[in-house]
Amino acid sequence: MALLAHIPDPEIPVISLTDLGIIREIRDGPPPILVITPTYTGCPASIAINASIRMALDGAGLADVQIKTELSPPWTTDWISESGRQALLAYGIAPPEPRAARLARQDEAPATCPQCGSHATAEISRFGSTPCKALWRCLDCAEPFDRFKCI
Amino acid sequence: MTVALATSLGDDALILGQRLAEWCGHAPTLEVDLALANIGLDLLGQAQFFLGAAGAAEGQGRDADTLAYRRREDEFRNCLLVEQPNGDFARTIARQFLFSTWQALLFPDLAQSAAPAIAAIAQKAAKEVAYHARFAAEWVVRLGDGTSESHRRMADGLAWCWRFTDELFMDDTAKFRPEWDSHINATLTQAGLATPKPVRGITGGRHGRHTEHLGHILSALQYLQRVYPDATW
Incomplete structure (x- = not known):
């Protein structure tokens, strides 16, 4: 989580992915799964977000962690x-x-x-x-x- | 069941999203340009998830891209309304108003009743669709209650689209008709517009029988993957 708190949103770089509330949970493995949720279904930033999470995980030696997108419950700005x-x-x-x-x-x-x-x-x-x-x-x-x- | 439903919902969203993208750079004002592109983007996102769910349920190894880019015209299951040409701005708004109002009733229901894969997408998309329906309804009022020219164009747009609305209420979705009628009529009354006269509905999209327009849409949408299969960049 601390790692993810340093990844900025690609469109609004002042806010991190954890602040945005799109990191849902980390499920213990194997393999460990990082569950994320999109803000809007068609948000083009989703691809960039996935890529930046992947890079951060790989860079921290966590290449075995899988990223999974889940929609329910849907993201709300309250998060x-x-x-x-x-x-x-x-x-x-x-x-x-x-x-x-x-x-x-x-x-x-x-x-x-x-x-x-x-x-x-x-x-x-x-x-x-x-x-x-x-x-x-x-x-x-x-x-x-x-x-x-x-x- | 899941495959058929997810395919029709995904195709609706994909084709209307593509239609709205045609407005990009051509809309009457910058704000409207952004709005139509944004709505198109939401629909494209819906299409990606619904078609992804359809492919997963089908179990033949087809993903959302394969379904979008590699199916023939008669394999698409979108309703005829969404493939209709943009026409003038009023007709685009009419199409959006009729369709988004329908989606806004359908999705909260699917969120409760459908298979989990579809329910999750519907629950998510319901929030976006509420914005689309409201945007379109506001423009119906603005154009209907505007100048005599905008009023005439809005009435023409609605009359033109009306023949494709029966198809929205076939089979399982018939139950939404009364509530849809009341939503539509409330906005039309506010806009000073009459409800279009009943016409014999044209159907067939849900069974793969499309109007001549779908082929033209697909020729643009599928061109790259047809000419350069599996191209990536």
């Missing part, structure tokens, strides 16, 4: 760690709101602008630069920013 959320915000990406809060409401709550901290923000497009993000803008400082979609 992003608190340190991961802070890293996203510092990087300029508004972190997702908790899923329970999101489901209790029809529309998403305004995001906090990662630039100026204002809560006066509005969605520009529900689909942003990667599958996991939506495009928002700040009504006060007028900066556009990415927001992690809550799923």
